[in-house]
Amino acid sequence: MTTWLSTTAIAVLSLAAFGMGASAQELKGPEPAPVGKSLQSEGGVRIEHNKLARPEKLPNYREPEWVTKLVEAGKLPALKDRLPETPLVIDTTSVEGAGTYGGVIRHVSGARPQGWNWAAGNIMAWGGVEEIVSQCLVRNAPVWMLTPDNTEPLPQLATNWEWSKDGHSLTMHLLKGAKWSDGQPFSADDVMFLWEDNMNDPNVATWGRPGAYGEGTKLEKVDDATIRWTFTQAFPAATLYQMGYQKMCPGPAHILKPLHPKYNKEATYQSYADALSPDKTPWVTMGPWTVTEYRPNQIMLMRRNPYFYEVDDQGNQLPYLDEVQYKLSTWEDRTIQTVAGSADYANLEDPSLYLESMRQAQTPDFPAKVIWGPRSLDWSVFPNYSTVCGVRSERDKAIRELNRNLDFRRVVTQGIDRQALGQSLVRGPFIIPFAGGLHPESDFGSPDMAVFYPYDLPGAKAALAKLGFTDTDGDGIVNWPAGGPLGGQNLDINLAYNTLYPTDTSLAQSLVTMLREVGINLMLQPNNTELVNLIDSCQWDWVVRRGDRYVQAPVMNLDYLAPVAFNRPEWHRGTPEKPQELLPFETELVSTMRQIQSEPVSAKRNELLQAFNRKQTENVYQFGLISVPAAILVNKRFRNVPAGTPVVAYGWGEDGAMRERLFVPAAEQGKVPELAAGTLPGIR
Ligand code: GLA
Ligand code: CA
Numbered sequence: 199m200t201t202w203l204s205t206t207a208i209a210v211l212s213l214a215a216f217g218m219g220a221s222a223q224e225l226k227g228p229e230p231a232p233v234g235k236s237l238q239s240e241g242g243v244r245i246e247h248n249k250l251a252r253p254e255k256l257p258n259y260r261e262p263e264w265v266t267k268l269v270e271a272g273k274l275p276a277l278k279d280r281l282p283e284t285p286l287v288i289d290t291t292s293v294e295g296a297g298t299y300g301g302v303i304r305h306v307s308g309a310r311p312q313g314w315n316w317a318a319g320n321i322m323a324w325g326g327v328e329e330i331v332s333q334c335l336v337r338n339a340p341v342w343m344l345t346p347d348n349t350e351p352l353p354q355l356a357t358n359w360e361w362s363k364d365g366h367s368l369t370m371h372l373l374k375g376a377k378w379s380d381g382q383p384f385s386a387d388d389v390m391f392l393w394e395d396n397m398n399d400p401n402v403a404t405w406g407r408p409g410a411y412g413e414g415t416k417l418e419k420v421d422d423a424t425i426r427w428t429f430t431q432a433f434p435a436a437t438l439y440q441m442g443y444q445k446m447c448p449g450p451a452h453i454l455k456p457l458h459p460k461y462n463k464e465a466t467y468q469s470y471a472d473a474l475s476p477d478k479t480p481w482v483t484m485g486p487w488t489v490t491e492y493r494p495n496q497i498m499l500m501r502r503n504p505y506f507y508e509v510d511d512q513g514n515q516l517p518y519l520d521e522v523q524y525k526l527s528t529w530e531d532r533t534i535q536t537v538a539g540s541a542d543y544a545n546l547e548d549p550s551l552y553l554e555s556m557r558q559a560q561t562p563d564f565p566a567k568v569i570w571g572p573r574s575l576d577w578s579v580f581p582n583y584s585t586v587c588g589v590r591s592e593r594d595k596a597i598r599e600l601n602r603n604l605d606f607r608r609v610v611t612q613g614i615d616r617q618a619l620g621q622s623l624v625r626g627p628f629i630i631p632f633a634g635g636l637h638p639e640s641d642f643g644s645p646d647m648a649v650f651y652p653y654d655l656p657g658a659k660a661a662l663a664k665l666g667f668t669d670t671d672g673d674g675i676v677n678w679p680a681g682g683p684l685g686g687q688n689l690d691i692n693l694a695y696n697t698l699y700p701t702d703t704s705l706a707q708s709l710v711t712m713l714r715e716v717g718i719n720l721m722l723q724p725n726n727t728e729l730v731n732l733i734d735s736c737q738w739d740w741v742v743r744r745g746d747r748y749v750q751a752p753v754m755n756l757d758y759l760a761p762v763a764f765n766r767p768e769w770h771r772g773t774p775e776k777p778q779e780l781l782p783f784e785t786e787l788v789s790t791m792r793q794i795q796s797e798p799v800s801a802k803r804n805e806l807l808q809a810f811n812r813k814q815t816e817n818v819y820q821f822g823l824i825s826v827p828a829a830i831l832v833n834k835r836f837r838n839v840p841a842g843t844p845v846v847a848y849g850w851g852e853d854g855a856m857r858e859r860l861f862v863p864a865a866e867q868g869k870v871p872e873l874a875a876g877t878l879p880g881i882r
Contacts, residue, residue, distance in 0.1 A: 199340055212393025224659035225612050231650035234630035237570045237827045239447050245292040247348035249525040253572040254287045256513040263502040273881050282376035286508045294509050297518035297861025302872050307506045308529030308698045314474040314481040317396045317449040319403035321728055326852025333484040334447035338754045340856055351438050359797040361467040365432030374423040377505040378450050379488045386419040391451035393417045399773035401467045406445030409763030411437045412795050432798035443849055450482045479880035486858040488879040498524040504878050518861035521872045539565030542833040545574055545845045548701050548731020549624040549826050555596035566831040571844030572637040574750040576632045577826035579742045583770035585779050588736025592683040607818040612651050613658035613716035620824045621709050634822025636811045640750050642804035658716050676717035694723040694741040706742050733768050751848040783817045836860045841846040
């Protein structure tokens with residue numbers, strides 16, 4: 199392994215020296231990537247995999263008394279008939295213990311739901327909504343709290359699994375006898391519908407694609423409660439992580455199938471994607487709570503799902519909390535309200551709010567607990583590399599070619615003063631320059647895994663001139679070289695960003711000023727809705743955004759990092775008809791990614807990830823900007839908040855904190871009343 203790595207490292211260096219050509223020699227060479235001071239809270243929970251969440255039959259099961267009354271009134275089946283044969287038992291000994299029923303958690307989201315058809319790519323408002331509404335074969339987020347001996351994903355809809363001797367097949371057992379929140383059976387057919395008619399149908403804009411599971415992978419139903427994967431490679435252990443959040447998360451086939459064009463001649467792919475608008479409540483899920491009410495721009499209400507398949511280690515059906523509220527506001531407001539005590543949970547992730555929030559946290563009656571995690575949030579600019587998707591004009595074509603030129607990417611990355619960018623967001627030790635790519639401060643990371651090109655304004659300007667770009671009309675912006683399709687025009691590049699995040703806006707604005715110094719004119723392209731839609735269209739030049747979900751624990755989103763599927767990565771897409779035209783270093787990234795996907799030993803996988811990252815940062819795959827640590831804020835009313843919960847690691851803090859296990863002691867429940875006390879989804 200070591201030999202393999204060092205040979206590659208040498209190859210990387212010589213290749214790069216060759217590929218860079220004359221112009222890049224104007225620029226300062228790489229330096230060690232900056233490392234920051236850690237703010238991380240000490241003493242995180244650690245628990246064994248087979249203890250935290252395990253399929254197990256318990257002698258007795260219990261539910262809230264008011265639910266038993268509804269059973270007695272004939273409104274719903276008895277608890278034992280609602281639970282699967284073998285429920286998933288969730289440990290409470292590693293936190294404060296078995297909880298009390300009742301109470302509510304008040305969340306705030308800065309996004310809005312598009313609809314409930316997550317299999318068709320609908321966004322459900324983020325902020326932890328998706329992790330409640332959609333459940334997946336496995337669960338990644340709480341992996342952060344596992345002891346290092348086994349950090350495999352946790353069971354969710356699949357309770358256990360085994361590999362064949364030769365490692366080419368993986369048999370997964372699903373929750374047998376489990377039911378959707380409308381009482382209909384959950385089975386392997388739900389999973390097969392997701393795989394065959396969504397993930398394998400390029401017309402459906404779903405999150406997961408078969409490419410994430412390795413080439414030639416097959417999935418089949420064995421019986422109602424069993425599925426089997428067949429892989430070309432042996433023991434592709436990393437694929438297990440791709441069976442979690444957003445990817446292998448089946449929707450209710452009994453509702454979705456009749457809306458899908460394959461089964462319904464009247465339906466179109468558009469009508470399928472739009473069929474489940476957010477006002478269609480209660481929506482049917484497998485999750486701990488189910489959306490029962492939606493008031494646009496105001497609130498989304500969720501009530502306990504009486505069919506939820508988890509119990510605590512005493513046999514109490516989860517969740518403990520009867521209600522979840524999502525106030526529909528802004529992300530900034532989420533932090534402001536949690537700091538003020540009118541909301542219960544925030545990921546402190548907006549650096550401009552750090553100093554004030556921390557000042558308030560010193561006051562004695564501060565309502566929330568603050569848990570700092572690693573430096574796990576980062577922002578980068580992603581240049582669009584696609585020559586086949588969203589290219590509408592000669593101009594688009596020329597911009598994509600420029601983005602694909604490493605000399606140009608060096609100009610840009612070395613024209614950015616990251617220190618100044620960071621200090622303009624928040625003073626102090628929070629922010630450090632980010633090389634792009636993956637996080638050095640993560641389970642697998644090491645400080646030397648990134649190639650960092652330092653700020654060098656004179657070098658960047660000289661290198662840009664060498665590329666033929668000079669300011670021929672004296673307005674401060676360089677002009678395209680004469681002769682080409684854009685000959686003589688100013689170098690204007692669109693920079694898209696999401697105005698829902700104040701940090702993104704502020705970074706975009708600072709970049710305009712900085713790159714103007716280099717001679718590049720950035721034209722701001724603000725979006726007040728989800729960037730995903732713009733990105734899907736491929737009709738953008740550059741986009742600035744937070745990249746954290748791919749880079750902190752990349753093993754769960756490997757397919758986001760390299761062109762292993764036609765729609766991945768987001769900054770280099772092909773189309774179902776035309777695959778991407780890969781750059782030579784991307785071909786190498788893909789082949790390293792294939793090795794990562796099929797490497798069963800996690801230590802070796804980590805070395806490969808480091809090599810992958812050296813390769814992509816050496817080639818400036820993205821323009822990394824800054825990285826910051828983040829904290830979660832949770833109202834002090836709640837018990838069972840696991841010590842050390844990170845904002846983002848294997849998933850977001852909302853799910854990493856295991857909300858179904860949070861509870862509010864009875865005496866404190868009156869502080870925040872339930873809005874729909876005594877009701878269950880769809881039960882009258
Ligand atoms: C948004 C928020 C994050 C987190 C995720 C969860 O992206 O900014 O803090 O809540 O949603 O999906
Ligand atoms: Ca000019």
